[in-house]
Amino acid sequence: MSDEEMDSTDRVRQLAPLANFLTDYEYLKQRSGLTQKQIAERASTSQSAISRLENMRGLPAYDLLVRISEAVGGELVVSPMGEFTFTLPYDIQESAKNTARVQGLGLVEWMNQEIRKGLRTGNKVQFREALENDTRVRRVSGGSSLQLAGGAGLQLGHVVLKFKL
Secondary structure, three states, rough: OOOOHHHHHHHHHHHHHOOOOOHHHHHHHHHHHHHHHHHHHHHHOHHHHHHHHHHOOOOOHHHHHHHHHOOOOOOOOOOOOHHHHHHHHHHHHHHHHHHHHHOOHHHHHHHHHHHHHHHHHOOOOOOOHHHOOHHHHHHHHOOOOOOOOOOOOOOOOOOEEEEOO
């Protein structure tokens, strides 16, 4: 591999977490209907700083990412666990939260329970199917198996789950 290819590979690896952040940020921005100007005001920064972030020009400081996350109703979570940290798909967040609540569990506690149960039984854990087939979710959501409310009522724009096997 040439030095140029190595530099390009390193750059992609370096920017991947920022690209993931921007995916969740754009979701929260769209859901909240906020403009760049409004986000900048809430985050105590300039609109041009928001534009630079959205266009991946430069690497923003950690404290700016924290403020921007809060400005759009989210929370920045940083973890060295890589592949063991993930974002629950937006379209099932509300159903997962409802299922956990009906069972009297916190969301992370419920997800850990479901993962462990799936691993113990030797089955692959497929959260979407589990939620779609969960009768308790049907009762909570008034008869439909999933309410794709886009995370309405969630304090965080995404759910980050960490677990130890």
